[in-house]
Amino acid sequence: MRFSPVVAIEAADPAPPPHKRRKPPLARTALIRGAAQAGLRPTAIFVDLTGCRQVFRGLHNVLREARSLLDRLGIAARLAIAPAPGAAWALAFGRTSDTLTETLDPHLLSDLPPAALRLEPEVVDALHHLGIQTVGALMRIPRTSLPSRFGEQILLRIDQALGGIPEPLTAVKLQSPIYERMDFDGVAATLESTWSTFELLIQRISEDLLGRGCGARQLDIELFRPCDPSIQRTLHLTRPSRDPRGLFKLLRSALESQPPAPPPRRYEESTISDGFSAIALAVPIFQQMLPEQVELLDHERHIGQVEMDRLIERLRVRLGSGCVARARLIDSHVPEKRWRAETEDCPGDYPGDSSGDWAGDCPDAGATAARPLCLLAAPIEVGVMVAPSHDRDGRPVLVRRGSVARRVVHAVGPERIAGPWWEGNDKTRDYFDIETDSADRWWMFRVNETGKWYLQGEFL
Amino acid sequence: MRLISCHDGKLQTFATGARAGEALEASRTFRTGFAEFDALLPESGLAFGAIHEILAEPAVLSHCRPEPAMTPAFWLARSALESRQTGAIVCCDPQARLYPPGLVALGIPLDRLYLLRPARAAEVVWALSECLRCPGVAAVVAPVGRLTRVEARRLQLASEAGGGVGLLMRPLGPASEEYAAATRWAVRPVPGDRTIRRWNLRLIHGHGGRVGKSAFLEICRELEAFAISVRAAEPIARRAVLPAAARPA
Numbered sequence: 084m085r086f087s088p089v090v091a092i093e094a095a096d097p098a099p100p101p102h103k104r105r106k107p108p109l110a111r112t113a114l115i116r117g118a119a120q121a122g123l124r125p126t127a128i129f130v131d132l133t134g135c136r137q138v139f140r141g142l143h144n145v146l147r148e149a150r151s152l153l154d155r156l157g158i159a160a161r162l163a164i165a166p167a168p169g170a171a172w173a174l175a176f177g178r179t180s181d182t183l184t185e186t187l188d189p190h191l192l193s194d195l196p197p198a199a200l201r202l203e204p205e206v207v208d209a210l211h212h213l214g215i216q217t218v219g220a221l222m223r224i225p226r227t228s229l230p231s232r233f234g235e236q237i238l239l240r241i242d243q244a245l246g247g248i249p250e251p252l253t254a255v256k257l258q259s260p261i262y263e264r265m266d267f268d269g270v271a272a273t274l275e276s277t278w279s280t281f282e283l284l285i286q287r288i289s290e291d292l293l294g295r296g297c298g299a300r301q302l303d304i305e306l307f308r309p310c311d312p313s314i315q316r317t318l319h320l321t322r323p324s325r326d327p328r329g330l331f332k333l334l335r336s337a338l339e340s341q342p343p344a345p346p347p348r349r350y351e352e353s354t355i356s357d358g359f360s361a362i363a364l365a366v367p368i369f370q371q372m373l374p375e376q377v378e379l380l381d382h383e384r385h386i387g388q389v390e391m392d393r394l395i396e397r398l399r400v401r402l403g404s405g406c407v408a409r410a411r412l413i414d415s416h417v418p419e420k421r422w423r424a425e426t427e428d429c430p431g432d433y434p435g436d437s438s439g440d441w442a443g444d445c446p447d448a449g450a451t452a453a454r455p456l457c458l459l460a461a462p463i464e465v466g467v468m469v470a471p472s473h474d475r476d477g478r479p480v481l482v483r484r485g486s487v488a489r490r491v492v493h494a495v496g497p498e499r500i501a502g503p504w505w506e507g508n509d510k511t512r513d514y515f516d517i518e519t520d521s522a523d524r525w526w527m528f529r530v531n532e533t534g535k536w537y538l539q540g541e542f543l
Numbered sequence: 544m545r546l547i548s549c550h551d552g553k554l555q556t557f558a559t560g561a562r563a564g565e566a567l568e569a570s571r572t573f574r575t576g577f578a579e580f581d582a583l584l585p586e587s588g589l590a591f592g593a594i595h596e597i598l599a600e601p602a603v604l605s606h607c608r609p610e611p612a613m614t615p616a617f618w619l620a621r622s623a624l625e626s627r628q629t630g631a632i633v634c635c636d637p638q639a640r641l642y643p644p645g646l647v648a649l650g651i652p653l654d655r656l657y658l659l660r661p662a663r664a665a666e667v668v669w670a671l672s673e674c675l676r677c678p679g680v681a682a683v684v685a686p687v688g689r690l691t692r693v694e695a696r697r698l699q700l701a702s703e704a705g706g707g708v709g710l711l712m713r714p715l716g717p718a719s720e721e722y723a724a725a726t727r728w729a730v731r732p733v734p735g736d737r738t739i740r741r742w743n744l745r746l747i748h749g750h751g752g753r754v755g756k757s758a759f760l761e762i763c764r765e766l767e768a769f770a771i772s773v774r775a776a777e778p779i780a781r782r783a784v785l786p787a788a789a790r791p792a
Contacts, residue, residue: 384629387679391631394677398659402666408658410643421644424658453764456613456649458642493737495764516764522732524740540642542740543613 127175129168131252146183168250169243173199173218187246193219200240206233218244261299261366263287270309270358277359282331284364289325292369298323301368304334307361318400321392323370329393337400417502418514418539419458453516455526455540462537465527475534479515479527484538489519497529509533516542573626573708575619577773580744580758585726585751591627592706593725594699595619598715598747600731611686611712612730613641614649615742615760618771620682621651623708630681630707633674635659635667637686649771655681668694671709672701680707687711689718699723726752738765 132145139145142164153160163174163182170192174182177195184191192199195218198207210233215221222241229237242248263284271277292298302318316337324330398407408424415421465484469477479491497513511531518524524542529535572588574581581588589595597616599609620632632651634641636658643653661670667687674683675698683702690698702709713719715729726749735741745757759774 387629387631389679390677391679394673394679395657397673398670402661402670406660406662406670408660410646410653410656410658412644412647412653418642418644422642422653424639453762454645454648455642456617456645457640458645460639492734495738518735518740520734522734524732540645541610542645543610 127172129171129252131254132164142185143183146181150181167243167246168252169201169240170246172201173244189222189245190219192244193217193222197221200237200244202237202240203234206237209233261288261291261369262363263291263365264361264363266361267359270360272358277362278335280362281334281364282327284362285327285330285334288364288366289327289330292325292366295369296371297369298325298372299330299366299368300370301366302330302334303365303367304338305363305365306359307363309358309360319396319404321396322389323372325372333396333400336397339401416500418454418500455524455542457541457543459539459541462528462539465536465538467527467529467536475529475531479517479536482517482519482525482527482536482538489521489523491517492520493518499531500528514539573623575622575773577758577771579775580760580773582775583744583746583753583756583758585749587751589619589623589708590725591623591708592703594695594702594709594711594723596719596722596724596727597710597712598719598727598729599712600715600729609714611714612732612742613684613712614740614762615728615730615744616684616710616712617646617649617651618760620684620708620710621649623682624651624655627681630679631655631657633657633659633680633683635661635671635683635685637661637664637667659685668697672697674705675701675707675709676705677707678705680705682708682710684710685712687713690721692721692723695721695723722748725749733759735761735764738763740764 132142135145136142139148146162146164149162153162161175161178161181163171163178163184165171165174165182165184166187170184170187173192173195174184177192177199197210197215197218200218200221202210210221215224226238239248243250265280265284271280288299298320300320300323302320304314304316304318306314308314318333318337320333395407405426408426410422411425412422413420463484465482467479467483468481470480471477478494478496482489482491494515494517496515496517498515500512500514502510502512509530509532512528513531514526514528516524516526525538526540526542527536527538530537571591573591574584574588597612597619599612601609624630624632632655634656637660639660641658643656643658646656647653659670659674661667667685668690671683671685671687674680698709698711711724727747729745729747731743731745733741733743740762742760743757744760746752746754748754761772761774763772
């Protein structure tokens, strides 16, 4: 049998924050320590001990060292070492003392409660109601009848606990958060000192990012004030960046703009002059920055793309996230539903990039008939005289908009557009492109069912 | 050394040497491709890295404020985009009036269009100058009202730095007294035909251009046959300086 010992640590209370941990006394304990740090606040930590027997001179030493390390850290946990992760978890869950087993014996688990098999709470409840109190009792039920009563997962969990199905462990990568903070011994009240502190912090953060080969996607700024609650701003970046100058410019424009919530005073007047006791910068979201291969002839386009992304970041930071939008056509014949504005981030979508589906999602995007450049927010009802009169199919000859009446010189149409049938009645529209005697170019329609006229757009 | 010439009653100076060559370089200018309109332009075409103003004149009988002349402005933006091949069009649309399917009909690809919607009027000039300063922007189309001399100059410097075209739609009159534009066009909707929507574009400022002369921009309003054409408003004498065949098409 393949031997793959596993330790499961069931932490009874959350792990203390990383900075309270002491230096590891033994290099060999780094394995467990790394797992404990990486998992942040887990309820269980799996450590793969494959090949560790020789290093620790026996698995009982692993158990002992893990126990002493956990005791020193003040973490209440239960430990178990078993050949399969499922079995180790079950033993750590079900036994009160540390357990080490080198073989997988079904009898070893038989006295444990069914919850030790990592089952869903509903399944555990169902088993409890049926009077199945142990894993042994569960395994006496015919295997084929289990899935229909308790779901497919129960067989998987039993097999995982008995080592019948391999359960590979994926390693959690150790990544400490990027956080820089500067505390002042008094209140820093001048604008210059604030900006130079930001420059220093950004320099440190970009060095940290450089070491990791990453760029920031989000930047959290916190300005601590002696009496008032701290000011927080968050910057989102379209593409990962660690350029200190670019980040500083972005941050500066974010803080120079007006604060989003009351008080409606500018930062310089209200807060920066009041002074700060500390400034902190954090990068909660960062992303690997791969060196980009730029095609020789594409160089100009690439620069344009990078500059465009930066421009949009600057605009969004200063004016708000809804201020820059892209237009996307929608496959609809109703004019006001023909497009939508997208203010979401769309990194990679770049002007002239044919890979996007900008035109692709709309089959007749190119063949759009004459459409106005301006559409009113809502159609305005107008009075229209048609010729021949009393004819629902007549052409407009006079349009009254507000108090002025205009004679229609030219009218092209009708273009009949009907809404989808499931959206109520009175929605068949006959559109006319008209020109009045004062050279107004209007896009009007008549609702076929009611005979009312509306002005919807202007050809400006 | 500077060369001084007199053209259309205006005194002009040209720098010689490396700078003159740079200024006349074809890649720094663009043309619309319609001979009747291009005949009004300065010798090398409409300049990139400059501001061009589209000034709306009120229509003959209209009492209301002139609306921005959007069709001619976007037509010029499209010409700039076609000439540059890459780059984006940023369109300032503070009141969310613009209808992008209409731009598609004019031939502007939506994948290159960015809509800019500044919430406060005070931010407009800042946002426009940021856009103009970006090398990835081919054209900025924006309705702009009154500008101070400093603001107008700031926009012009930004477009020089970025290399894109700024097309400002302004009303003609006292509100557009301050400007720093390479060319200015007075645009007026004029009565068209049954199938043709027509604008009159008159060059009112532009060194080396046919100031005072005008052309008609015509757009066919038939549903199936959408087309743009340009007709000269009055006969314009051929230029003596450069034969027409030698000019880039």
